[in-house]
Amino acid sequence: MANSEIGTSTSNTLRDEYQVFLSFRGPDTRRGFTNVLHQDLVYAGIRVFIDNEELRKGERISGNLLQAIDHSKLYIPIFSKNYASSHWCLRELAKMVENNSKSKEDGKENAILPIFYDVKPEDVKLKTPLYRKAISNLKQTREDHEKKFSSKDIKTWQQALKEAGGITGWELEKYPGYVKLIQEVVEEVVVRLKIRQRSVTGDLVGMEARIASIKNLLDIDSLSVRLIGIYGMGGIGKTTLAKIIFNQLCPRFGRNCIFLDDVRETTKKGLVKLQKILLFEISYSRVAPNIANIDDGINKIEETICNKKMLIVLDDVDEANQIQKLIGKKSLYPGTRILVTTRDKSILNIREFKYQFEDYEMVQLSKDDALKLFSRRAFNDDSPPADYHTLSKGIVSTADGLPLALEAIGSSLFGEEEREIWEEWLEKLKKTPHEDVLGKVKISYDALNPDQQQIFLDVACFFIGANKTNPMYVWKDCELSPKISLKVLIKRCMIKVLDDDIFEMHDQFRDLGRVIAKKERTRLWDKDDIICELRSTEVKYSQI
Structure with a gap:
């Protein structure tokens, strides 16, 4: 096993939870197909365990490999001509099949997604001589050399091959090349793992009718382009509604969906920054896009989104030009859906814009x-x-x-x-x-105590979208009782911690925290404010 390879997509410990386990015969596919598939999965934001078969030493590694399989949610065996000749590959496959069966019993979502690289399902199901001969050779190896595996193991592997071969997957021979196949695999993984989906917390009281109304406006089965604007005052639930709709529609769009959070706040750092985020996400580029200026960004976004059916959500927009500069002015691809949330209904009426928004007003709860x-x-x-x-x-x-x-x-x-x-x-x-x-x-x-207030203000000013690990160390050193304080803040719905330990905060709480911090003059987070303060300090020192 090569930890250096794992490090590209995961941390270097097997204790981390992987999302995808790749099983393959190194000499057959590593240098081309598997390497590209691995990279594309990683660039899609997926944590992948990839094993280096050639570097294994001894039998001890097997336990770690099985542990890695246990920690994964999806298994992708890449069946090639020599796959069944490796007892390591067969061990992995048997464990995948075992876990897959258990997950069905336990109601979990583990799944095997087989790829038939240069073999057919019939080969894997042992209906042709190809894999039968490989198994026969393993039996002979067992008899001639050390008994690294038992006859019972071989029977288990045979059964695993038959089961995996019977699962619908991808056959490379049906594609003109492996680029399209890999694209489909990545899209399927993204959908199954809900990579694009947004975290929705809280009690969804009164949402059913609103969800139905938005879906009716979107008319998702129509090939027309639809733009929907959800407007209403802050704190009324616009973002929550947009996230629910986005999560429900994501599977219909595969990789071609993006939710841009907090456009109003992010735009303060420049629209080009937002354009880069959007372009990076929708193009699945392996490098950050190079955008010279806003017009260049518009052109590049138009080139990308006009050729594919997209689902784009722009959350908390406060100016009409933000919409134009994030989706362009050209014709959008048939079936595309754009959803915008805003506090200001007037921004949905955009002059000289090809499309018209249908608006939906978020009213207060009954x-x-x-x-x-x-x-x-x-x-x-x-x-x-x-x-x-x-x-x-x-x-x-x-x-x-x-x-x-x-x-x-x-x-x-x-x-x-x-x-x-x-x-x-x-x-x-x-x-x-x-x-x-x-x-x-x-x-x-x-109603918070001083420690809780300090942590609340820190998150509001500095740590929204950040991992909680480093702030926790700082707060502990400052004796702010961070574990207790965070527990209180989370219970009171003032801070959220997502599954990946990322801080999230409603924009109303963020705005409140920053208003308080500015009045107290205790924190600087805005670039212009920092420069102004530094210049003011320089003037004071120069006068001494």
């Missing part, structure tokens, strides 16, 4: 749904206890049906048994203007 969402957070139930019903309805009425405010307030009150504290919350909320969303969520911030 009183019943608002009470249900609040109750789930505050009481872990769909309705409040009888003795808290009136008080809960009063608190809910101050949130104006905004899911973000309802979740934040409910989570902050969860487990709170002193009725006086509930009444204090209600009084504070009543004093906050109805349109002041930041004011409502700031009450949740004020």
